[in-house]
Amino acid sequence: MSVMASAIDQPTGQPTRRRGPGRPFQKGVSQSAKFAATREKMEREFIADLEEYGRKVSSADRLLVARYIVLLRSRSHSDTNTALKVRESLITKYCTNQPGMTLEKYAALQAAKDAK
Amino acid sequence: MRPLFTMRAALDDPMLLGDAMKGDSWDAWRTLLIASVGEELTPAERVVFKTFTGRDAEAGKMLDTWLTVAGRRSGKTTAIAALTVYLSCLCDWSDTLNLGERGVALYLAPTVDQASRAFGYARGFIEHSSLMSALVVSRTQTSIELSNGIDIEIAAANWRFVRGATCVCCVLDESAFLRNEAESANRDEDLVHRIEAVVDHDRRSDDPDLVAGNRSWCCL
Numbered sequence: 001m002s003v004m005a006s007a008i009d010q011p012t013g014q015p016t017r018r019r020g021p022g023r024p025f026q027k028g029v030s031q032s033a034k035f036a037a038t039r040e041k042m043e044r045e046f047i048a049d050l051e052e053y054g055r056k057v058s059s060a061d062r063l064l065v066a067r068y069i070v071l072l073r074s075r076s077h078s079d080t081n082t083a084l085k086v087r088e089s090l091i092t093k094y095c096t097n098q099p100g101m102t103l104e105k106y107a108a109l110q111a112a113k114d115a116k
Numbered sequence: 117m118r119p120l121f122t123m124r125a126a127l128d129d130p131m132l133l134g135d136a137m138k139g140d141s142w143d144a145w146r147t148l149l150i151a152s153v154g155e156e157l158t159p160a161e162r163v164v165f166k167t168f169t170g171r172d173a174e175a176g177k178m179l180d181t182w183l184t185v186a187g188r189r190s191g192k193t194t195a196i197a198a199l200t201v202y203l204s205c206l207c208d209w210s211d212t213l214n215l216g217e218r219g220v221a222l223y224l225a226p227t228v229d230q231a232s233r234a235f236g237y238a239r240g241f242i243e244h245s246s247l248m249s250a251l252v253v254s255r256t257q258t259s260i261e262l263s264n265g266i267d268i269e270i271a272a273a274n275w276r277f278v279r280g281a282t283c284v285c286c287v288l289d290e291s292a293f294l295r296n297e298a299e300s301a302n303r304d305e306d307l308v309h310r311i312e313a314v315v316d317h318d319r320r321s322d323d324p325d326l327v328a329g330n331r332s333w334c335c336l
Contacts, residue, residue, distance in 0.1 A: 095131075103205070103247045106131065107120040 042069045050094040054101065054109065061090065117284075118208040123153045126206055127198070132248065133206075136198045136241050137191075144168060145195040152199060154178045180315075196287055197237035203285045204238075204266040205248045213282065219266045220281040222314075224273040224307075225289040231270035232258065234289045238268055275306040283315045 025031055043065050047057050050065075057065070064086060071083035126132040127146055137145060147161040151174035157165055165174060182199075184192045204221040213219055223238075225231035239260060242248045253261045259269040266284060271277060273294055278286075288294075288311065294304035 101247065102250060103120060106247055110121065110125065110129075 039066070039069050039073070042072075050090060052109075052113070053095050054105075055094050057094065061093070064090065117212055119153070119206065120208055121206050123150050123155055123202055126202055132245055133198050133201065133241060135244055136201075137194060142191065142195075145191055149195060149199055149202075151175070152179045152182060153202070193234045193289065194237055196289075197234065197241060200238050200268065200285055200287060201241045201248070204262060204268055205242060205251055205264070207284075209265060209284055212284075213265055217265075217282055219284040221266060221268045222278070222281060222283050222286045223268070223270040223289065224278070224286065224311075225270075226273055226293050228258070228270060228272050230290050231272065234287065235268070235270045273307055274302050275310040276302075278307065278310040278314055281314055283311075286311050286315050 043062075046065055046069070047062065050057050068083050068086040068090070071079045071086065074080060074083075121129070121132060126134075127137065127149065128134055144164050144167075147157060147164045148168060150161065151157055151165055154175065154177040156176070157174050162173060166172060182196075184196070186192045200221050200223075204219075209219050221238075223231045223235045225234065235258075239255070242252065242260065251262045251264055253263050255261070258271075259267055261267050269281075273288060273291075288307070291304065294307065295302055296304050
């Protein structure tokens, strides 16, 4: 018996970890497709939030929103920080300093929002 | 007078007054401001309201007079500036003002310097919001003219010069330092009577709708 084998056979007092039956995810369901659907849902929600103040989000900014969602879901802290900066710039662009927005228009928008 | 926004919504909205009083430490002032314009409080806010006013519930209508007795750095000037900006920018006074008549939100203090300090807060709140700053037609060191027919002005607290304006609200800052000697030519009592006359003239009307007291004045 080798030294390594004897060390493995030693009882540690810990319960042995067993692999459970089946798979961690449902068989036949593409996780990539599920993630893509979640990303699209997040993009739609964020774009709807931006457009709530009356300005249409441009196609270039839609790509930026898609990138923002990918960065936001990343495990990297650096990516998350970048995502937050992208978010801030988009909010600044669409939710503040809107050309043609007056207090009366804004009040009407808010009233319509409250009525919903 | 028709509010364009509720005070609660304005204080929550960063596009309006949301950045004026940020943080939990302003909760008490926020509660008092919401109650001051006649909006309903939540049960939790009512407890705060009772702590500071001794009253069981809010009045449910806009206040006529607000007297604040508070120490230095308690936030009274900031809070009242938020109320002034709300009344002058976020309320529509067109139904109360005649053609050509301009409403005045008046800041008074023993000296113009003191009044201008309080006025600076209101100017800061307006300039911070792109929506409210769009209302500004012109500004000088002592006044802001708004396109909605309201002027925000400062003056030294002298009863002789208060008369004549149509005040939508009047703030009397540092009122504890006004003259109160009987022989004084500018007594605080005279000033208060004059302020009541310029902000309360609607209440002497026979129209019952105007008796509710749409205008207010504050004493700090």
